Amino acid sequence: MIRRLLHYSSPRARRLLITELVFIVATAVLQGVAFLMLVPLLRALFLADMAAVEPWLLALAAVGAVYTAAYWFAGQIGMKASTALLDSLLTRLGDRLVELPVAWFGPDRSGMVTGIAIQGAMFVSTTPYSILRLILTGFITPGTVLVGMYAFDWRLAVAMTVMVPVMALVYRWLRAGIARGDAAHSAAVADASNRVIEFARAQPALRTAGDGSIADRLVDEALHRQHRAYKGMLITGGAGIASFTGVVQLSLTVILVLGAYLAVGGSVDPATLIALLVLGVRFNEPIVGAGDLGGGISLARTTLDQLDGLAALKALPEPARPATPRDWGVEFRNVSFGYGGAPVLRNLSFTAPSRRMTAIVGPSGSGKTTITRLIARFYDPEAGTVSIGGVPVPELGTAVVEAAVSPVFQDVYLFDDTILNNVWIGNPELGREEVIAAAARARVDEIAERLPGGWDARVGEGGSKLSGGERQRVSIARALLKDAPIVLLDEATAALDIGNEIAIGAAVDAVRAERTLVVVAHRLQTIMTADQIIMLDGAGGIRESGTHTELLAAGGAYAHYWHERVGAAGWQLAPPA
């Protein structure tokens, strides 16, 4: 545990932690020495040997004073060490989250990450002071007492020594049982948290569907599993602690019986025996306390295991020196990819040239959004290459790709901040006026005018005060501000109101001449004006590709799709006769 804590510590936290541990060990040894000094002192008192009482009393007071000072200092350092350790753990967690591929973050991860950030890291950081100190004291103080015992009576000391491996075995068993129970409980808590978060988020959908039975059942099952895991943890933990306490009490009984036997035989005088028995009790007390705290250590260990698990996750490969792309055209060559199940894309090849708009169309679930995720390097393909400017994306590295790509996805997340700041994150280097200008190009000014507070109005958690289309407009404004050479636009599937239609149309016009624009296209206007249309076949490949005019003239699947869509939208391609 100490090694693992040091591993997750910054250099400052490590220094503080080591100093704290040195002082903890010193206080534990001093406590043991003080207990040992009780023997001659008590013996002198029982024998009414006042001449011997005084020096022992003074010596005990001196040890007590040093102990108190060391204890106070360990506490002060301990508090600083905890704060430094908490900082290190949260920094490590943050650094790791930034390195992990975007694809790793799903709703099922939020429970675990929240658990570490809010509770686990705090628990681990207070472990040295609140738990480790007591456990170390629980073993070092009795160890000191045991060594000293040999100076008083070797037979009682041997009896105590024989009990040590038995206690150690039971302690190990206790810790292993608690660790197992705690790991199962933590997993169940994370699962239940995910379910409850999902349940809260899904309320609008559940209420409109009028049947919340599935969500109710999933939450109930998760809570039930958590309850069972908690009960299991209490049962194994309770049984372990009871067994350990029993063994420790047994050792006391052994000392008592042996002491009585020795006293009856006359080889120990009664005054010494009573003093030694007091020492025996003091020997056992801290050990029992340490046994009770074994569970606390396991909780900290579970969080450290989770951090180890995060550290072991494979990040996407990064180049030692990122290559330079020749331009910003995108190429897929024989790309195959799936999410662990059936392949979504199979041997897919196409080019989205620089300064051109490529529209991707196809049946629902055919992989349109997946293509944009591969360009943004949320994932690397299982086979084939995705290249930008002639360089495979892994050779460019995630940082280059992230800087080169502006994604405007459907699931836009807005921070609970002002509408202006939500656009500003597209490029924090620019000034307020430039941000407002870019926002106006995506027609975000209309939204700001509507909200009390204008540009400084807050948008609510996740952007809850804005409509889906309005959130996408903010996302478009971010993309315009970021001014990246590749723009990925996943058009909303829902019908847009006229304001959002115009905003998206304006964004498309603003970027298409200068950048590589790849649009998962649903608006007829976007599709027909694209420089190139890639129509997916729904089986992982491309059915047809070309310009709107070419594909219509070919009279194939695209022409069929187009006429259906036009009919559904009520468009008229030619004036009625």
Ligand SMILES: Nc1ncnc2c1ncn2[C@@H]1O[C@H](COP(=O)(O)OP(=O)(O)OP(=O)(O)O)[C@@H](O)[C@H]1O
């Ligand atoms: N994170 C994911 N994990 C597992 N499967 C996924 C994930 N995202 C998408 N899929 C699956 O991959 C397939 C392609 O999804 P994708 O979103 O790329 O399709 P799409 O063509 O954009 O669909 P739509 O037009 O309905 O948005 C679907 O079968 C989908 O269920």
